[in-house]
Amino acid sequence: MSIMEKENSPIKTLKGLQSEVQSSNKIALSVDCVIFGFDDSKLKVLLIRSDLKKYHDNYSLLGDLVKPNEDLDASASRVLKQRTGLNHLYLEQVHTFGEVSRHPAGRVVSVAYCSLINIKHHHLKILDNELRWHEVSSVKELLFDHIKIFDYCYSWLQKRVQEHPLGFSLLPEKFSLRELQDLYEAILNKKLDRRNFRKKFFKMDFLVDLEEDEQDVAHRPGKLYKFNYEKYEKNKKTWTGIDF
Amino acid sequence: MSIMEKENSPIKTLKGLQSEVQSSNKIALSVDCVIFGFDDSKLKVLLIRSDLKKYHDNYSLLGDLVKPNEDLDASASRVLKQRTGLNHLYLEQVHTFGEVSRHPAGRVVSVAYCSLINIKHHHLKILDNELRWHEVSSVKELLFDHIKIFDYCYSWLQKRVQEHPLGFSLLPEKFSLRELQDLYEAILNKKLDRRNFRKKFFKMDFLVDLEEDEQDVAHRPGKLYKFNYEKYEKNKKTWTGIDF
DNA sequence: GAATAATGTGTTTTATTTACATAATATAAT
DNA sequence: ATTATATTATGTAAATAAAACACATTATTC
Numbered sequence: 001m002s003i004m005e006k007e008n009s010p011i012k013t014l015k016g017l018q019s020e021v022q023s024s025n026k027i028a029l030s031v032d033c034v035i036f037g038f039d040d041s042k043l044k045v046l047l048i049r050s051d052l053k054k055y056h057d058n059y060s061l062l063g064d065l066v067k068p069n070e071d072l073d074a075s076a077s078r079v080l081k082q083r084t085g086l087n088h089l090y091l092e093q094v095h096t097f098g099e100v101s102r103h104p105a106g107r108v109v110s111v112a113y114c115s116l117i118n119i120k121h122h123h124l125k126i127l128d129n130e131l132r133w134h135e136v137s138s139v140k141e142l143l144f145d146h147i148k149i150f151d152y153c154y155s156w157l158q159k160r161v162q163e164h165p166l167g168f169s170l171l172p173e174k175f176s177l178r179e180l181q182d183l184y185e186a187i188l189n190k191k192l193d194r195r196n197f198r199k200k201f202f203k204m205d206f207l208v209d210l211e212e213d214e215q216d217v218a219h220r221p222g223k224l225y226k227f228n229y230e231k232y233e234k235n236k237k238t239w240t241g242i243d244f
Numbered sequence: 245m246s247i248m249e250k251e252n253s254p255i256k257t258l259k260g261l262q263s264e265v266q267s268s269n270k271i272a273l274s275v276d277c278v279i280f281g282f283d284d285s286k287l288k289v290l291l292i293r294s295d296l297k298k299y300h301d302n303y304s305l306l307g308d309l310v311k312p313n314e315d316l317d318a319s320a321s322r323v324l325k326q327r328t329g330l331n332h333l334y335l336e337q338v339h340t341f342g343e344v345s346r347h348p349a350g351r352v353v354s355v356a357y358c359s360l361i362n363i364k365h366h367h368l369k370i371l372d373n374e375l376r377w378h379e380v381s382s383v384k385e386l387l388f389d390h391i392k393i394f395d396y397c398y399s400w401l402q403k404r405v406q407e408h409p410l411g412f413s414l415l416p417e418k419f420s421l422r423e424l425q426d427l428y429e430a431i432l433n434k435k436l437d438r439r440n441f442r443k444k445f446f447k448m449d450f451l452v453d454l455e456e457d458e459q460d461v462a463h464r465p466g467k468l469y470k471f472n473y474e475k476y477e478k479n480k481k482t483w484t485g486i487d488f
Numbered sequence: 489g490a491a492t493a494a495t496g497t498g499t500t501t502t503a504t505t506t507a508c509a510t511a512a513t514a515t516a517a518t
Numbered sequence: 519a520t521t522a523t524a525t526t527a528t529g530t531a532a533a534t535a536a537a538a539c540a541c542a543t544t545a546t547t548c
Contacts, residue, residue: 069351093340098273106266178525200505219513220526440536440538463544
């Protein structure tokens with residue numbers, strides 16, 4: 001692999017490799033988190049105002065440098081925890097952005113993570129630097145290349161949410177089918193047929209009818225459901241079908 | 245973003261940020277390429293023997309450290325070029341592996357790329373360290389965590405090839421439908437119905453009939469086709485359909 | 489020229505997706 | 519309490535796509 005394979009390389013020792021790695025040109029590595037939430041039937045993203053004087057008008061994603069003794073995933077979890085006070089959130093790596101000139105302070109390669117939060121359930125515990133939710137549709141520019149990272153992660157989410165049950169992380173544990181559909185409509189940014197939507201999800205057969213009704217709605221309340229992860233895992237399809 | 249957002253951070257200058265990045269704990273960053281090829285109706289992967297004495301029995305992926313002034317994608321291209329002599333290959337970033345203990349020589353975070361080569365057309369120009377093609381089905385163990393990277397990239401390919409026309413990078417420019425189907429069967433590791441396969445691809449409508457026949461086959465020759473990328477781009481579907 | 493080993497094509501069946509309309513249930517207003 | 523309103527819940531028919539399946543055709547080889 002990598003480090004030890006140079007052209008015409010002779011046999012090396014592990015010790016030699018260690019010093020090669022040590023003395024090599026290292027690179028600042030960061031994680032940036034695109035944190036999505038869902039509230040008021042709208043898809044939102046959590047942003048913070050840049051604390052750089054020069055860029056103080058810009059909002060940015062939440063991120064930090066990866067520590068030398070920290071797994072990459074752990075680094076993203078830490079950023080979430082430190083910046084929002086929230087733990088154990090849905091988190092998945094999406095893409096690594098490594099253009100030389102992407103960061104004005106020097107070479108910084110950034111690994112983008114996507115996180116999904118149930119806004120209603122988890123209240124932000126830290127509110128530095130105008131940390132707050134922004135409507136996804138209103139996000140037009142961000143610090144550095146963050147808009148590129150954001151766009152990439154949003155596209156990723158739009159695709160991913162159609163193939164994996166991650167959308168439930170954005171909802172309360174108990175939700176109505178209307179809320180679920182609103183969520184999908186917000187993420188995919190298009191209207192869906194209610195009857196077919198219901199049919200689809202009931203057929204997938206991992207929603208548990210809680211025999212309970214919505215409260216505090218000014219009309220006939222809908223039934224509440226929860227997502228049964230075990231059932232999903234047991235029955236999930238091995239996806240196939242050539243189509244493009 | 246990241247670097248400049250510490251808890252309770254005051255307003256910072258760009259200069260301050262620069263020195264923060266400079267003095268921060270940097271990390272050795274590498275790229276590892278999973279290079280797939282297709283030959284003799286079998287999916288293959290290009291591996292090299294480790295030149296580490298201790299691991300000399302292990303094969304490994306092709307990789308190298310990312311240089312300070314090199315874009316990440318460029319780094320992967322360079323590795324391909326340096327190790328195979330081949331240029332302008334299909335190349336796509338897949339995932340970043342960043343566990344602290346993944347590499348015995350110290351902290352090395354590695355960005356995995358997937359590359360697809362037409363074995364027949366591109367002859368390897370460099371054959372260091374027993375660089376050669378291995379049948380994908382026979383790959384059981386690799387250096388360090390390379391088997392994990394390989395498995396991840398193979399799964400990625402299996403999914404990706406069903407949604408995007410990247411498979412054609414593994415074939416000669418002119419190919420028969422049998423070759424195309426053999427390719428899909430090799431990648432997906434299952435038999436497909438010939439009639440339905442043909443229908444599917446003709447319907448997608450980006451194969452150009454070259455009005456030419458296969459040569460040197462011991463039976464009725466098949467027609468040759470090529471992939472029309474422009475036509476694909478023009479008609480490609482915006483993929484939708486909730487299903488999991 | 490007969491046997492072989494592929495290619496090339498079409499139909500039927502089944503499953504999935506789309507389109508669409510009406511009855512039921514709660515709240516809010518009078 | 520009656521009515522208007524807003525939303526839930528449900529079913530069916532039509533169109534499309536996927537799966538299963540069989541036979542005629544065209545080269546090569548013996």
